[in-house]
Every structure is written in structure tokens, then in C-alpha cells.
Amino acid sequence: MKYFEDEIQNGNWDDVEKYLSGFTKVDDNRYSMKIFFEIRKQKYLEALDKHDRSKGVEILVKDLKVFASFNEELFKEITQLLTLENFRENEQLSKYGDTKSARAIMLVELKKLIEANPLFRDKLQFPNLKNSRLRTLINQSLNWQHQLCKNPRPNPDIKTLFVDHSCGQPNGARAPSPANNPLLGPLPKAGGFPPLGAHGPFQPIPGPVPTPLAGWMSNPPQVAHPSVSGSAIGLGGPSIAAALKHPRTPTMNPSLDFPTGDSDHMSKRARPMGINEEVSLPINVLPAPFQGHGSHTQAFSAPDDLPKTVARTLNQGSSPMSMDFHPIQQTLLLVGTNVGDIGLWEVGSRDKLVLKNFKVWDISACSMPMQAALVKDPCVSVNRVIWSPDGVAYSRHVVQIYSYHGGDDVRQHLEIDAHVGGVNDIAFSHPNKQLCVITCGDDKTIKVWDAATGARQHTFEGHDAPVYSVCPHYKENIQFIFSTALDGKIKAWLYDNMGSRVDYEAPGRWCTTMAYSADGTRLFSCGTSKDGESHIVEWNESEGAVKRTYIGFRKRSLGVVQFDTTKNRFLAAGDDFAIKYWDMDSTQLLMSVDADGGLPASPRIRFNKDGALLAVSSNENGIKILANSDGLRLLRTFENLSYDSASRTPEAPKPMINNAIPAAVPTSAGITERVASVGSVSGANGDARNITDVKPRIAEESNDKSKIWKLTELSESSQCRSLKLPENMRVTKISRLIYTNSGNALLALASNAIHLLWKWQRNEHNSSGKATASVSPQLWQPSSGILMTNDVADMNPEESVSCFALSKNDSYVMSASGGKISLFNMMTFKTMTTFMAPPPAATFLAFHPQDNNIIAIGMDDSTIQIYNVRVDEVKSKLKGHSKRITGLAFSHALNVLVSSGADSQICVWSSDGWEKQKAKYLQLPPGRTMAAQSDTRVQLHHDQIHFLVVHETQLAIYEASKLECVKQWFPAESSALISHAAFSCDSQLIYASI
Structure with a gap:
């Protein structure tokens, strides 16, 4: 110290x-x-x-x-x-x-x-050393080296410590190094000390040459091979990806792990793993901002972030076996049951959008073993459902993949006769940027299929028992798959035909699933033994060893325990008729929630992507939706909508506005981060499929885009929560209004060119600190008292076009009120710079999503200027509109800029070279004529692939890459004009004013 x-x-x-x-x-x-x-x-x-x-x-x-x-x-x-x-x-x-x-x-x-x-x-204290301790260690090492000599001399001659000792042969020839003799097997160790230098010229007999992922080898085959010198271990050893590239030789003594001789950190000490006392130390140590000056640790206020309140109770009709939330639409839940049904729920409105019973789509294409199995026992259970698109793994041979097009529009995509016996798990991945589906089954194999065509790409064989689960992942550009089998073996595979890279045993040695944290940096597994002992552990990827074992399970679980991770911090598992939570950094049980009772012994669980909701299976075919404070707010948005669910039948279209979600929206990371949950391999309790399958929407209804939007009118103040914001500027008119990206503030631009900023504080009345109508915000100003005021030149700001845009990190606002464009610091309100004096004047502004220094500026002369603030230079000028620019939106997923103008035209530009890719004029409803000046606004959908178009005559959803209109809605009254519209924060709803 x-x-x-x-x-x-x-x-x-x-x-x-x-x-x-x-x-x-x-x-x-x-x-x-x-x-x-x-x-x-x-x-x-x-x-x-x-x-x-x-x-x-x-x-x-x-x-x-x-x-x-x-x-x-x-x-x-x-x-x-x-x-x-x-x-x-x-x-x-x-x-x-x-x-x-x-x-x-x-x-x-x-x-x-x-x-x-x-x-x-x-x-923290230097240990007390006995006199001559170093000499003792050297002597022990030399004695150990001498015992390895092939022709040991009675009185060896030790001349140097710079190389390992070896007695010469009687004829004077040097004995061959044991490390280079492939015929020698492992020798009994003499004492417990490894060599001082693992890569010296005279090495001890090495262990077998490891396959890649050598650190995970728990029982390497006892066959000697020539030594392989791996790269330096360094701090903490290589990652899994590094181990795949550079395997290292394990030490002879598995209880010791000394650094190699070429390590830069020879003095590094081993870290203790799984220290239980860590949880009892009373300190909250996520980086606090400044000593003694407030705290920024609210993101780690443990129990308050966890879903504990039962917010919804649903009845599926048969016992849920597997569940998965949509990765983008946070309240859309997919369910698979023990009788082969799959259901799709909008948990916010409690609507069951889809119920499909199991049936083979093309029995003639199925293998004879599958046909025989179905004839013998037609009862089939769903073992796994997962989005991207939604795939369903059944307990007999088959995988069915659907494409989801929003609302209740679920279409058959692929049926794969995948395995002989049950299909126990499925997952999606993107090797070589191609969407694939991975399956595993009772036939002891893992298979990789093209998700578009169903063509088989790889078959991995090597397990000696039915394969229970798969977990694809990638690290350092290396794609691999973990698999677990019912004998407890864990293996890892690359997308090649070189066999398993790993062979080791999981705690429990039976049903085990694996999952990474959402950010892909931490690996966990959950397993239950045949005796009912359950284990959740965190793995040290570089060593292939258990880093931390979490405690708190019932001694004998009454079923296979499912688990899930959320927020890169919490673990959850269904055990002992409750949901149990752990902090990832502590082995002690954090809390247990019984969800008001009625849970099975080992309930199925699944978080939504943000961790605000948790779906839990309950008794009597039920599902409970638990929510934290953010989840409750999300669900309340549905309570103000007047759904008439009682009048619906399964065949009726459901109220989904953004039903243009393509099948392959989620990325591989979005899927694999929650790949841990697997249903029971068996357990059908009779065929309860007595509900008719959902009928496809008739073609005429699909083509009539106006019929599939549900309209809800909000005409009374009682239907909304409202709050008058405090202000002392005597503002007569607000020209522009926007929430900050963090959701805790509201920024307004008044007609007099002054900006107003309201902030919500985190307190006992508003634990999240987010914007809400229940708590009044503060009109915020810096201590200097300065205002953010736009340049107005000689123009009347009341008559000019006002526009502004926030940077992605909420640090800067770019704004104009008819004069120069101003860039303000949101923390200090200082004007950072002004540029581009009119004419022409700016009419719309947008920050580039990847670089805050790049700004798209729509002008009233119909051009779009791409401006670099750092070098104060216009990089490109885009021409394609004939009237002023009224809307701009970047899609970082497609690398395009979407623009709209008062000419009712929409253009799509490449954000790489700024070339125009496509352009299209709006289609007007019958009987309407185009106004001389009519603003057209655009807003990107949450999926970054579709966008909303707002025009006084219509609302429309377009697919950006093709510029195709996929939905369109016109006001019922021909005289009514739409004044404004916007997506809700999750893009599931559109709010419009007329």
C-alpha cells in the first residue's frame, strides 16, 4: 500500500x-x-x-x-x-x-x-518469510527437475539456474527433451512444484495438446503429443475467442495455474472465485461522480429495478412450456404449450392475438420415423419458442418457423423435419451475416439451417446423450455455439466440420442451459441434476472454470429450473414456487417473489428486452406478467385506450398499427442474449386442442389498408393525464417541442426564439426520474441565468419557420428560428457556434446518428445541406425536392437519410455517398387535391427499417429501402385535416391530432 x-x-x-x-x-x-x-x-x-x-x-x-x-x-x-x-x-x-x-x-x-x-x-500486508525460503524453493525445484532426468547421476552438477537442469547421457550425448518426445506418457509428479519456466529449453512432460478452447478442457485425453507453445497468457488468460485461435497447454498440476515464462505479469496472483462475503460488505461502488458531491449510482439501485408487481394475469388454455418477448415490441409475448399450441399475446391490452394448434403442414414431406411417431402418439409438446422470426421447436422431430407481419398476421415460413426424436431447443444466429436457425435434439446432434430456405448447412456430432440446449455467440469476430447434453457434457463448435472444441462437465450433470449477459461479456449456466439439485454458475471464459456459484435454491427442486438474465446485472430463476433474483456480482440470494401465489414448483420465466416485464407461468394454464415501475408505466399506456376485446373473435384483425415488422429484424445478439430457457423434453397431458386454428385474413381485407387500423378517439380531457408546465417567460406560442432521448426532460422552442427546458427530478414521488404527468417538472436554467436564444436577424420570428434537433447524448441542441443556425450546450446554455446566415433559411435539422458533428440541414430553397460542424464546411448539397424541406430522418440500420418536402415528395438518400436512391410522391385519397404548400413529416420506426409519413390528408407507413407504402390511413371525413402525428416511444401506436 x-x-x-x-x-x-x-x-x-x-x-x-x-x-x-x-x-x-x-x-x-x-x-x-x-x-x-x-x-x-x-x-x-x-x-x-x-x-x-x-x-x-x-x-x-x-x-x-x-x-x-x-x-x-x-x-x-x-x-x-x-x-x-x-x-x-x-x-x-x-x-x-x-x-x-x-x-x-x-x-x-x-x-x-x-x-x-x-x-x-x-x-495488503507482506507475508512473513522464513530465512532461506528462496533457497528452499530453488532446491525443491532442482530436486523435481533431477527426478525427470532419464539417466540421473548420484551427484548432479548444477552450474546455472538460467536453464532447467538435465543430467547428460553416459556417452556424453544430451538426453532428448521429454517435452519433445511424443511417446512418453504423463509421469508421476514428484512434489507439487511446476517448473520455474514453462517454456525453457528443458520442459517437463506436457499434458496433451489441447484443442481450441483448451482452457475449458476438464478431462483431456491421456495421450501425449508434442508440446505446443501458446501465446502469453497475460492478465486473466485469453478470452474464448483468443483460445479458439491460440490454444495453450494446461499445466501438469490442475490445482496450480502458474503464468508462462513469457508472460508480462509473472507476479500476478490468482483471484478467488465465488466469494460469498462480497454481498455483506456495505458499500455501493458503481462509479460515483465526484467525492462527496452527489451520486450517480441510481442505475444500480438493485431491488427497485426488478419486476415484482403482478400487473397482468393471462390464461393460455394449456400449460406454458416456453415464452419469449418480442425484441422490439416490448409487450408482445410468444407462448408455446404442452399440447403443441402457440399463442401470441399483447400483454398491455390483455389481447390474445393468435392461437395456433400443432399440425404438420406437409405430412408427405416428413420422414417415415416421424410419421410413425405421430401415428403412435399424436400428442406433441412445444419445447421452445423464440423470436427472430418466431420459431417453434416441437417435441417430435419438427421445427416450424413463422414470419410475423404485425397484429395477428402470422404466416407459415418453413417446416423442417430436423431430428429423429424430439427437438429440444432452437436458436438464431448470423454466421457470415446470414440468418440461420440452430436446432438440437434427441438424436445427439446439433444442426444449422438456412433460415430463408431451410437448407441444412452443418451437422455437429459428438455428444453421447440427447442434446438439451444450444447457445450461439460471437466474440472477437469468431462465431461459435455452446451445446449441452443430458449427460452434463458441454461442447463448443465453430461453423466448420472440425468437431467439438470443448468437452467438460456442467454442475448437476443433467439438464443445463447457458446464456450470456445482454452485453455478451459474462457467461452463465443453470442446471438441475436428476436428484433435483439446481445450480446457477458464472463461468470464467478464459479458464473454462466456474467463477461464481450462486446459492439460495431449494435443496431438492421439484422440476427443471429455468433462468434468465437482464440489464447486465440480475439473474432470475423459477424455483420453490417463486421467482428468485440474484445480483450477478454476489452469490447470495437477493430476493424471492411469490407473485401473489399460484406458481408451480419450477415456473417458466422470461424477461422482456428492457427487463421491465417478466412473464411467469402459473398454475391452471396461466401466465402472470410482473412489472417494475417502468413496466407499470408501459402497461398504463394501454389502459387509456378503448379496446373492445369482448366483441372480438379469433378471426378478427387485431389493433396493431406497426404491423410492418419484417421477420428478421432482431440481430443475433438480440436473440442469443436470452437463449437460456428450455422447456421440458416431455410432459404432454392429453390433447386439449379444441380451439380452431386462426384463419388467415382474406385477400380483400389485406389489400384494403384502411381497414386494419383501429381508431381510438380521445376527445375528453378525462381520457388523458395532463399537466401545465411552469414558465415565467410570458411565451405566447410554442413552435417546437421534443422529449430528450433519456426521457427525463422536455425541450421547447418558443415563437420568440427562446428555448425552455423542463427537467423531472428523481425523488420519492418519481422514483425513475422520467417525464410524467403525475409530477410537475422544474423549469431549468443554469446558475449564470443565460438563455438559449436563436439568432433572428431582421426577420420576425413569429413568421419564420422554427426547427431544432437534439444530439443523441442530449448534450447539444441545434436550432434555428429563421436566422443563423445556433449550436447550444444543453448543460450550460452557452452558444457554441452559429453558422449559415440566410438566405436560404433552415427549415429542418437532423443529427447524424453515428457522428454528432455531421448535420443534415433542410433549407427553404428545397436543398439539403450536409454540414460538418468540426471543420465548418458543407460536405454535400442534395437536390431532389422542388419546395422547402419539411422532414428529415436518418436510419442507421440502412445507412440512409429519408427526406420529405412541401412538394409532397419523399426521397431516400445514401448516407455513405449522399446519392439519391429512390423518390416517390404521396398518393392522395380520392376526391382530394394537393395544396400549394403542404408540410410532409417523416419519423423513423423503432426498427429503423420503416418510417411514418404524416400529411394533412393521410398517415402512411413506408418501408425505407424499397420506398414502398405498406399501410395507409385517411381521415373518415373528407374535410378533416391532420395537423400532427407521431409514433409512441415503442412505435406500437400512432398519436394524431386533427
């Missing part, structure tokens, strides 16, 4: 981190994370204090960026410090003193964190 303190006091930051890295990494636990954060934050502040902005930016990008994914708000605030002349202008840093005192204060905090960190236990 003394050396560590001295280096900090001297400001030797590189040496500080290098020394600290010998004991821990940034992502080992939250104690370590905060230690690194405090050090890097201090280095950053010192650079700003010296007015060395370039150094500050370098530290921000290289050192502090890693924390942005854990606390984005904090990272934004730190970034804002670059814009201040003196960072002490920030209220939280107003008491920051000089460098010396700041380092001293930080040291006090670091000492507390280090003492509390389990990884530093027994490492």
Missing part, C-alpha cells in the same frame, strides 16, 4: 494502473470498477485543471469511455466538463481544491475500497 500511495501522490498514473492491474481488472467486480474510475477521474480533472484539453479528451476516450455503458448519465456529465473554462463551475465540483489535497482525499476513499474488495483479502 505504501508504494501505491506514493505513486498516487506523485501522479504517476501509468505506474499506478500497471501496479493495480497485477491484482485486479476493471471488470472483476464493482469495487475494482470504482477504484479504477476514481483514479482515471482524478487524472482527467488534473488535465482540465492544467487547461490541457487535448489530454483531457484523450483520457476521456481511452480511459473513461469504458464506464459509459454502466452509467451513461455520469459519462455525459463528465464530458460536459470539457466545455467549461473552469470545471469548478460545476456545482458538484465547486469545492475541488488543489491537486495535492484532491489526491489525498481520493487516497482515503481508495483505501476503503481496497480493504472492502474481496480480491485484496490477505494481500
Whole structure:
């Protein structure tokens, strides 16, 4: 500690981190994370204090960026410090003193964190060494080396320690190195000490040459091979992807793991795994912003973030076996049951959109074993349902894949006779950017199929028992698949024909599923043994060893336990008639929720993508939807809509506005992050399929785009929650209004060119800190009292076109009110720059989604200018409209810019070279004529593939790449004009005013 303190006091930051890295990494636990954060934050502040902005930016990008994914708000605030002349202008840093005192204060905090960190236990005091301890170790090592000599001499001659000892042969020839002799098998170890240098010229007998993923080999075959020298292990060993490329030889003694001789970190000590005491240390250590000046740890306020409240109760009609939420439409739930039914629920409105019973689509195309199995026993259970598109794995031979087109429009896509026996799991992946479906089954194989054509691409054989689950993933551009079998074996496969890269055993040695955290950095498995013992563990990917074992299960589970992960922080499992939660960084049970009772012994569970909702199977064929505060707010949006579900039949179209979701919207990461859940392999309890299959929508209705939109009128104030926002500017008219991307503030541009900003605070009345009509926000201004006011030149701002746009991180607003375009800092309200004096005047603005320095500017002369703020230069001028630009929207998924103009034309431009790809004029309803000037607005759908077009005569949904209209709606009254419309935040609804 003394050396560590001295280096900090001297400001030797590189040496500080290098020394600290010998004991821990940034992502080992939250104690370590905060230690690194405090050090890097201090280095950053010192650079700003010296007015060395370039150094500050370098530290921000290289050192502090890693924390942005854990606390984005904090990272934004730190970034804002670059814009201040003196960072002490920030209220939280107003008491920051000089460098010396700041380092001293930080040291006090670091000492507390280090003492509390389990990884530093027994490492803070230098151990007491007996005299001549080093000599003893050397002698033991030499004795061990001498026992390996093929012709040991009675009195060996030791001349140097720089190479391993070896006695020469009687005739003077040097004995061959055991490491290079492929015929020698493993020798009994003499003592417990490995060689001092694992890659010296005289190596001990190595273990077998490992296949890639060698760190995962628990029982390597006992056949000797020539030694293979892998790359240096470095800190914590290679990742799985590195192990696939560079296998390393395991040490002879499996209880010891010494670094190799060419390691840069020879003194690194092994980290303890699964320390139970970690949870009892009373400290919240996600990076806090500044010493003693408030906290930004709200993203880690554990139990409040978890779904605990029963918000919906649904009845499926048969017992749910597998469930999966849509990756984009957060309230759309897919369910598979024990009698082969699949159901599709809109949990917000409690509507069952689809119910399909199991039937083989083409029995003649099925194999004879499958036909015989169905004749013998027609009862079939769904083992797995999953989106992307929605695939269904049945317990007999077959996989059925549907394409989903919104609402209740589910269409047959592919039926694959995949395995002999049951299909136990399915997953989707994107090897080589091609959507594939992966299946596994009772025939002990894993198969990879083209999701578009159904062509089989790979068959992986090597398991000795039925394969229970699959978990595809990719790391460092290497795609691989984990598979687990009913004998507890776990194997890993690349998309080739080279066989399994891994062979080891999972805890429980029976039904095991694997899943990564949402960010793909942490690997977990959940398994139940034949005796009912359940295990959830976190794996050390670089070692193939269990890193942490979570405790809190019933001693004898009464079924196979399912689990899921959420928010890169929490684990959940259905056990002992309840849902149990764990913090990923603690082995202790965090909490248990019984969901008001009525749960089976081992309920099926599934989080939605944001973790705000949790679907849980319940007794009597039920499903309970648990929600946290964000989930409850999401579901309340449906309570204000007047659905008439009682009058619906299964054949009727359902109220879905955005039913243009293509089948392959979700990415492989969006699917594989939740691939852990698998239903029971068997368990059909009779054929209860007494509900008729959903009939396809008739062609005439599909073609009539106006009939499949459900209209709900909100004409009374009681149908909405309203709140008058406080303001003291005497504003007569608001020209533009927008929520911030973080959802905790509202920005307005008034007709007098002044901006107003309202912020919602996090408090006991508003635990989320998000915008709500239940709590009044504060009209926010910086302490300087300045206002964000646009340049108006000689124009009357009341008559000019106002426009503004927010940067993706809410740090900047770009705005114009007929004069120059202004760029404001949202934290300080300072004007960063002004540019582009009229004419022409700006009429619409949009930030590039990948680069805040690139701005698309629509002008009143019908052009679109692509402007780079950093170099103050127009990079491109786009011409294609004939009247002023009224709408702009970027799609980062398609790399296009969509524009609309007062000429009622829509254009699609490539954002790579800024060429026009397609253009189309709006189709007017019969009997309507085009106005001389008519604004057309565009807004991207949540999927980044479709967009909403708002015109006074219509609302329409277009597919961006083809510029095809897929939905269209006209007001019923020919005289009614639409004044404005917008998607809801999840793009499931459209709100319009007439």
C-alpha cells in the first residue's frame, strides 16, 4: 500500500494502473470498477485543471469511455466538463481544491475500497518469510527437475539456474527433451512444484495438446503429443475467442495455474472465485461522480429495478412450456404449450392475438420415423419458442418457423423435419451475416439451417446423450455455439466440420442451459441434476472454470429450473414456487417473489428486452406478467385506450398499427442474449386442442389498408393525464417541442426564439426520474441565468419557420428560428457556434446518428445541406425536392437519410455517398387535391427499417429501402385535416391530432 500511495501522490498514473492491474481488472467486480474510475477521474480533472484539453479528451476516450455503458448519465456529465473554462463551475465540483489535497482525499476513499474488495483479502500486508525460503524453493525445484532426468547421476552438477537442469547421457550425448518426445506418457509428479519456466529449453512432460478452447478442457485425453507453445497468457488468460485461435497447454498440476515464462505479469496472483462475503460488505461502488458531491449510482439501485408487481394475469388454455418477448415490441409475448399450441399475446391490452394448434403442414414431406411417431402418439409438446422470426421447436422431430407481419398476421415460413426424436431447443444466429436457425435434439446432434430456405448447412456430432440446449455467440469476430447434453457434457463448435472444441462437465450433470449477459461479456449456466439439485454458475471464459456459484435454491427442486438474465446485472430463476433474483456480482440470494401465489414448483420465466416485464407461468394454464415501475408505466399506456376485446373473435384483425415488422429484424445478439430457457423434453397431458386454428385474413381485407387500423378517439380531457408546465417567460406560442432521448426532460422552442427546458427530478414521488404527468417538472436554467436564444436577424420570428434537433447524448441542441443556425450546450446554455446566415433559411435539422458533428440541414430553397460542424464546411448539397424541406430522418440500420418536402415528395438518400436512391410522391385519397404548400413529416420506426409519413390528408407507413407504402390511413371525413402525428416511444401506436 505504501508504494501505491506514493505513486498516487506523485501522479504517476501509468505506474499506478500497471501496479493495480497485477491484482485486479476493471471488470472483476464493482469495487475494482470504482477504484479504477476514481483514479482515471482524478487524472482527467488534473488535465482540465492544467487547461490541457487535448489530454483531457484523450483520457476521456481511452480511459473513461469504458464506464459509459454502466452509467451513461455520469459519462455525459463528465464530458460536459470539457466545455467549461473552469470545471469548478460545476456545482458538484465547486469545492475541488488543489491537486495535492484532491489526491489525498481520493487516497482515503481508495483505501476503503481496497480493504472492502474481496480480491485484496490477505494481500495488503507482506507475508512473513522464513530465512532461506528462496533457497528452499530453488532446491525443491532442482530436486523435481533431477527426478525427470532419464539417466540421473548420484551427484548432479548444477552450474546455472538460467536453464532447467538435465543430467547428460553416459556417452556424453544430451538426453532428448521429454517435452519433445511424443511417446512418453504423463509421469508421476514428484512434489507439487511446476517448473520455474514453462517454456525453457528443458520442459517437463506436457499434458496433451489441447484443442481450441483448451482452457475449458476438464478431462483431456491421456495421450501425449508434442508440446505446443501458446501465446502469453497475460492478465486473466485469453478470452474464448483468443483460445479458439491460440490454444495453450494446461499445466501438469490442475490445482496450480502458474503464468508462462513469457508472460508480462509473472507476479500476478490468482483471484478467488465465488466469494460469498462480497454481498455483506456495505458499500455501493458503481462509479460515483465526484467525492462527496452527489451520486450517480441510481442505475444500480438493485431491488427497485426488478419486476415484482403482478400487473397482468393471462390464461393460455394449456400449460406454458416456453415464452419469449418480442425484441422490439416490448409487450408482445410468444407462448408455446404442452399440447403443441402457440399463442401470441399483447400483454398491455390483455389481447390474445393468435392461437395456433400443432399440425404438420406437409405430412408427405416428413420422414417415415416421424410419421410413425405421430401415428403412435399424436400428442406433441412445444419445447421452445423464440423470436427472430418466431420459431417453434416441437417435441417430435419438427421445427416450424413463422414470419410475423404485425397484429395477428402470422404466416407459415418453413417446416423442417430436423431430428429423429424430439427437438429440444432452437436458436438464431448470423454466421457470415446470414440468418440461420440452430436446432438440437434427441438424436445427439446439433444442426444449422438456412433460415430463408431451410437448407441444412452443418451437422455437429459428438455428444453421447440427447442434446438439451444450444447457445450461439460471437466474440472477437469468431462465431461459435455452446451445446449441452443430458449427460452434463458441454461442447463448443465453430461453423466448420472440425468437431467439438470443448468437452467438460456442467454442475448437476443433467439438464443445463447457458446464456450470456445482454452485453455478451459474462457467461452463465443453470442446471438441475436428476436428484433435483439446481445450480446457477458464472463461468470464467478464459479458464473454462466456474467463477461464481450462486446459492439460495431449494435443496431438492421439484422440476427443471429455468433462468434468465437482464440489464447486465440480475439473474432470475423459477424455483420453490417463486421467482428468485440474484445480483450477478454476489452469490447470495437477493430476493424471492411469490407473485401473489399460484406458481408451480419450477415456473417458466422470461424477461422482456428492457427487463421491465417478466412473464411467469402459473398454475391452471396461466401466465402472470410482473412489472417494475417502468413496466407499470408501459402497461398504463394501454389502459387509456378503448379496446373492445369482448366483441372480438379469433378471426378478427387485431389493433396493431406497426404491423410492418419484417421477420428478421432482431440481430443475433438480440436473440442469443436470452437463449437460456428450455422447456421440458416431455410432459404432454392429453390433447386439449379444441380451439380452431386462426384463419388467415382474406385477400380483400389485406389489400384494403384502411381497414386494419383501429381508431381510438380521445376527445375528453378525462381520457388523458395532463399537466401545465411552469414558465415565467410570458411565451405566447410554442413552435417546437421534443422529449430528450433519456426521457427525463422536455425541450421547447418558443415563437420568440427562446428555448425552455423542463427537467423531472428523481425523488420519492418519481422514483425513475422520467417525464410524467403525475409530477410537475422544474423549469431549468443554469446558475449564470443565460438563455438559449436563436439568432433572428431582421426577420420576425413569429413568421419564420422554427426547427431544432437534439444530439443523441442530449448534450447539444441545434436550432434555428429563421436566422443563423445556433449550436447550444444543453448543460450550460452557452452558444457554441452559429453558422449559415440566410438566405436560404433552415427549415429542418437532423443529427447524424453515428457522428454528432455531421448535420443534415433542410433549407427553404428545397436543398439539403450536409454540414460538418468540426471543420465548418458543407460536405454535400442534395437536390431532389422542388419546395422547402419539411422532414428529415436518418436510419442507421440502412445507412440512409429519408427526406420529405412541401412538394409532397419523399426521397431516400445514401448516407455513405449522399446519392439519391429512390423518390416517390404521396398518393392522395380520392376526391382530394394537393395544396400549394403542404408540410410532409417523416419519423423513423423503432426498427429503423420503416418510417411514418404524416400529411394533412393521410398517415402512411413506408418501408425505407424499397420506398414502398405498406399501410395507409385517411381521415373518415373528407374535410378533416391532420395537423400532427407521431409514433409512441415503442412505435406500437400512432398519436394524431386533427
